Amino acid sequence: MLVLPGPGLLLVLAGLLVLANGFPKVQKFVAPVERRAMQAAEESVSSPLRMALSIGTGVVLIAAGVVWWVVPGLPLGGWPTGASLILSGLILLGVLVVSYRHVRSRQTSSTATTAATSA
Numbered sequence: 357m358l359v360l361p362g363p364g365l366l367l368v369l370a371g372l373l374v375l376a377n378g379f380p381k382v383q384k385f386v387a388p389v390e391r392r393a394m395q396a397a398e399e400s401v402s403s404p405l406r407m408a409l410s411i412g413t414g415v416v417l418i419a420a421g422v423v424w425w426v427v428p429g430l431p432l433g434g435w436p437t438g439a440s441l442i443l444s445g446l447i448l449l450g451v452l453v454v455s456y457r458h459v460r461s462r463q464t465s466s467t468a469t470t471a472a473t474s475a
Contacts, residue, residue, distance in 0.1 A: 365393035366454075369386070373386060397451075397458065401452065410448065414452070417445030418442050421441030421442035
């Protein structure tokens with residue numbers, strides 16, 4: 357289950373690209389997933405509220421991972437659960453940064469193109 361479909365689809369796309377190297381029939385699924393993943397990534401950083409909620413989710417995942425790692429009495433407690441939660445939070449934050457930079461570079465290039473055509 358993907359909690360945050362925008363960034364999560366980028367990871368699905370990465371998996372499809374790896375599979376497409378070994379199985380040529382998978383290649384036909386790459387282009388539609390790539391389009392949807394890029395659209396979802398742009399939507400995930402399109403507003404300050406979405407950014408704040410996504411960043412908050414990443415921080416909560418990291419904090420939960422630390423708690424699950426340190427407190428031994430929790431269900432499924434221990435370093436494996438804690439490490440996977442921390443890693444999930446870090447991946448989420450990393451994908452958000454990449455998505456934000458991608459959107460910003462697109463906005464900057466479209467602004468420069470608009471300015472050049474109007475001059």
